[in-house]
Amino acid sequence: MSKFExxxxxxxxxxVQLSIKxxxxxxxxxxxxxxxxxxxxxxxxxxxxxxDLQTMVMSFGSAPIHGASQRLPPxxxxxxxxxxxxxxxxxxxxxxxGINFQTTEYxxxxxxxxxxxxxxxxxxxxxxxxxxxxxxxxxxxxxVDKFIWMGNIQDCQPSQLLLVDSPYVCKQVYExxxxxxxxxxxxxxxxDYSKRLVNLNIDCLDEVIDGHERRVIRMTTVLSNIFNQPSxxxxxxxxHLILETLKNEFDLLHLKSKEFFMxxxxxxxxxxxxxxxx
Numbered sequence: 001m002s003k004f005e006x007x008x009x010x011x012x013x014x015x016v017q018l019s020i021k022x023x024x025x026x027x028x029x030x031x032x033x034x035x036x037x038x039x040x041x042x043x044x045x046x047x048x049x050x051x052d053l054q055t056m057v058m059s060f061g062s063a064p065i066h067g068a069s070q071r072l073p074p075x076x077x078x079x080x081x082x083x084x085x086x087x088x089x090x091x092x093x094x095x096x097x098g099i100n101f102q103t104t105e106y107x108x109x110x111x112x113x114x115x116x117x118x119x120x121x122x123x124x125x126x127x128x129x130x131x132x133x134x135x136x137x138x139x140x141x142x143x144v145d146k147f148i149w150m151g152n153i154q155d156c157q158p159s160q161l162l163l164v165d166s167p168y169v170c171k172q173v174y175e176x177x178x179x180x181x182x183x184x185x186x187x188x189x190x191x192d193y194s195k196r197l198v199n200l201n202i203d204c205l206d207e208v209i210d211g212h213e214r215r216v217i218r219m220t221t222v223l224s225n226i227f228n229q230p231s232x233x234x235x236x237x238x239x240h241l242i243l244e245t246l247k248n249e250f251d252l253l254h255l256k257s258k259e260f261f262m263x264x265x266x267x268x269x270x271x272x273x274x275x276x277x278x
Contacts, residue, residue, distance in 0.1 A: 002151025004161045004217070004269065011273050014218070017102040017142040018116055018250060023135040023228045025096040030130040034094055035077050037126040041119065047079035047092055092119050098137075099123060109254050117247065124242050134237040139246065140224040141253035145261070147269070149215040156215045158204065166264045168200040180204045190225065193235045197224040200260060221260055223253045 006012035026034075041047045052074035076095035083089055093100040101116045127134070149156045159174045170182040185199040199222040206215055227235035237245050262270055 002155050004147040005150050006273050007146040012145040012147055013106040014144040014146045015102055015104045016106055016112060019100045019140040021098040021137040023137040030127055031076060033129060034123050034126040037122050038079055047081055049080045049082055051078045053077055121243060128239050132239050134242050136227050136235060138224045138226045139249045141250060141257060143221045143257055145219045147217045153215045161217055161266055161269060163264055163266050168264050192233045194225045194227050197226060221257050223256055225249055
């Protein structure tokens with residue numbers, strides 16, 4: 001019988017990404033300290049690969065740049081673990097404006113946060129040698145779920161996957177048997193300190209795997225709590241509250257992400273994956 005199957009046996013998650021953007025940039029000295037502190041994660045099951053993010057300098061006019069040959073400090077760095085085929089499995093990126101963790105090795109939310117927080121703890125410890133307060137601009141959680149159509153491409157029916165009358169799906173896509181996109185976004189005021197941007201982007205695509213074409217529906221759910229905005233109270237995280245606050249924010253975004261999943265994907269598929277990615 002033609003039907004949709006989740007990407008994995010227990011869940012459909014292709015990747016998850018946790019991002020922290022900062023209202024005030026991390027200085028070069030702090031980045032260098034964080035870089036050195038992160039070098040302890042060299043094990044094969046940690047983040048053995050390292051690459052610096054280079055600073056770009058642009059000049060205007062004809063005057064030469066004095067000292068252009070001197071090495072500029074890196075704008076940040078990336079540490080990662082890759083598969084034998086070169087695909088990124090886990091990656092941690094530190095830049096002056098923020099921190100980004102992503103993984104394609106999703107099992108359960110608890111395990112993802114456990115690995116991410118291990119690296120975050122080292123980053124925060126090094127950061128606090130230069131600053132005693134963290135000023136967040138946003139904290140975001142990004143899930144990408146993929147569902148594979150098993151059957152003839154021309155028979156693919158979005159209604160077999162998507163919840164009928166979902167408020168987050170454009171109504172016309174339910175009758176389509178060709179490629180389509182349905183993107184939506186909205187803001188919610190959470191409290192006096194933050195508002196939340198909710199993006200649900202659903203794409204029907206054809207992809208080629210090992211020479212064979214298949215049709216997939218990819219659902220990207222991005223929830224971003226945004227701080228330090230006009231008309232909102234200022235938000236800052238004292239040293240002793242940084243990790244606890246980040247955990248609470250990401251845990252809440254994870255729960256909210258599941259709620260949006262259940263309001264978008266048909267109940268039969270929700271039951272199929274049993275929301276095991278909890």
